[in-house]
Amino acid sequence: MTVVAPVWQRLEGLTLLAVSVLAYARFGEGWLLFAVLFLTPDLSFFGYLAGPRVGAWAYNLAHGLIGPLLLAATGGLTGDGLSIALALIWLAHIGFDRALGYGLKSPDGFGVTHLGLIGAARRDRRAAA
Numbered sequence: 001m002t003v004v005a006p007v008w009q010r011l012e013g014l015t016l017l018a019v020s021v022l023a024y025a026r027f028g029e030g031w032l033l034f035a036v037l038f039l040t041p042d043l044s045f046f047g048y049l050a051g052p053r054v055g056a057w058a059y060n061l062a063h064g065l066i067g068p069l070l071l072a073a074t075g076g077l078t079g080d081g082l083s084i085a086l087a088l089i090w091l092a093h094i095g096f097d098r099a100l101g102y103g104l105k106s107p108d109g110f111g112v113t114h115l116g117l118i119g120a121a122r123r124d125r126r127a128a129a
Contacts, residue, residue, distance in 0.1 A: 006101065009115050013098025020092035029085040037089045038096075048110065056105040063094055063104060 024034060047058025061067065068090035075083025103115030111117055 006116055009103075010099050010101060013095045013100075016095030017092050017099055018095070020088045020095055024085065024088040024092065027081065027084055028088065029082060033085065034089055034092075037086070038093055041090060041093050052109055053107040055110065056107045059105045059110075063097060063102075065091075065094065068094065 028034060041062040044058040044062035045055070048055030068087040071083050071090065072087035075081065075085075075087060098115065101113075101115055103113030106112035106114075
């Protein structure tokens with residue numbers, strides 16, 4: 001069971017990425033905007049300069065689904081195509097990260113995520129086993 005859950009969660013991330021890109025192709029504002037903004041949520045890494053608690057909070061705020069879903073809903077209700085496009089770019093980024101295994105962060109450290117351990121935390125656990 002421990003192998004199936006991470007694979008399934010990565011497939012969900014890949015699906016979120018694919019659906020977001022396909023929707024953006026249909027409703028988007030141009031691929032230059034997509035390319036320029038795709039990695040913008042990763043600016044939240046700067047929160048880690050203030051420590052792991054602030055870093056995790058900033059990262060999770062930028063990589064959770066609530067923000068882009070609210071933005072998409074607002075855009076849909078108001079007919080604002082730019083809001084929808086921005087939400088789709090944001091969702092695509094989140095899907096990309098989740099497909100790679102990067103989940104929401106714990107204040108215990110960057111490598112502790114809701115999808116499991118990543119990076120140095122994962123290597124450390126393997127070395128200890």
